[in-house]
Amino acid sequence: MTSFVKIVGGFAIVAVIAASAVPFVARADDKDAIDYRENIMKSLDAQTADLGMIVSTQIPDDNLVAHTKALAILAKQAQKSFESKIPGGDAKPELWANYADFQKRMDDFVAKTADMAASAEKGGMPVVMEKMVPALTCKGCHDLYRVKK
Template sequence: MNRLVKCGLALAVLVAPVMAHADDQDVMNYRKNVMKTMGEQNALLQMVVAGKVPADQFVSHIKTLHLAATQAKKAFEPKVVGDGSTGSAKAEVWSNWADFSKRIDDQVTKLAALEKAAAEGGVAKAGPMIATSLDCRGCHENYRVPKK
C-alpha cells in the first residue's frame, strides 16, 4: 500500500465521524421542521377556534396540518436519537416503532377526516372534532425528550 492510499484511508477515518454527524443533524433538522410545521398550523387552528382570528382560512390550516402529518412518518424513519438539545426524539421511537408508526398513521387518518369535515361544513362541523382528532400530547409524552 503506497503512502498516498494510506493517507487517504487515514483521512477518511478521521473525516467519517464528522460527516456522519452532519448527516444526523440533517435528519434531525428535517423532522424538526416537519414537526414545527405541525406545531405552527395547530396553533393557528386553535387561534381560529378560540375566536382570536377570523375563520376564513380554517380549512387551509387543517389541510397544511394534514400534509405535514403525512410527512412525519418518513421523517422519523432514519434512526437518529436526539439528546434534547440538537434533537428531541427518544430512542423509544425506534425500539417501539410499531406503536409509534401506528400513532402517526392514526393521526393522518383523523386529520384526513377533519379536513373533509372542514371542507364540507367549516368550523361548525369540524370544530367539535378537533379535540379528538389531534393527539399530539399522547405521542410527545412517550416519544419526545422533555423540553429543558
C-alpha cells in the same frame, strides 16, 4: 443515476439523485435528518396555534379549511421524516424500541387529520371544533416518545 432540472422562478435547480439510496452515515447527515423532522414539528405547532386562534374566534375563519389541509399534509410529512430512523434530537430511545407502536400513532394522526380536512370542507367550523381535539394527538405521542424540556 437519475437527474432532473426544475426551473423555479427563473432559478435552475439541478438535483442529481443516486438511484441506490445512500444510507445515513455521516454525522452532518444525521443532524440534517433531525433538523428536518424538528422543522416539520415546528410547522405543526404553528398551524395548530393558528387553528386555535380561528376556533376561539380571535381571528376570522377565512383560512379554516386551508389550515386543516396544511395539518393533514404536515402529518404525512412528519410520518415520513421518521422513516430514516435516525436516533437523537429529542426522540427518546423508546421510540425506536417501540417503533411499531410509534408508527401506529403516526398512522392514526395522519388518518384523523385527513378526515378533519375532508370534513372541514363540507361542514366548516362545527365539525372542526368536534374533530380537532381527537385529531391532534400531539401530547399523547410526546408524553411517550419525546424528551421533556
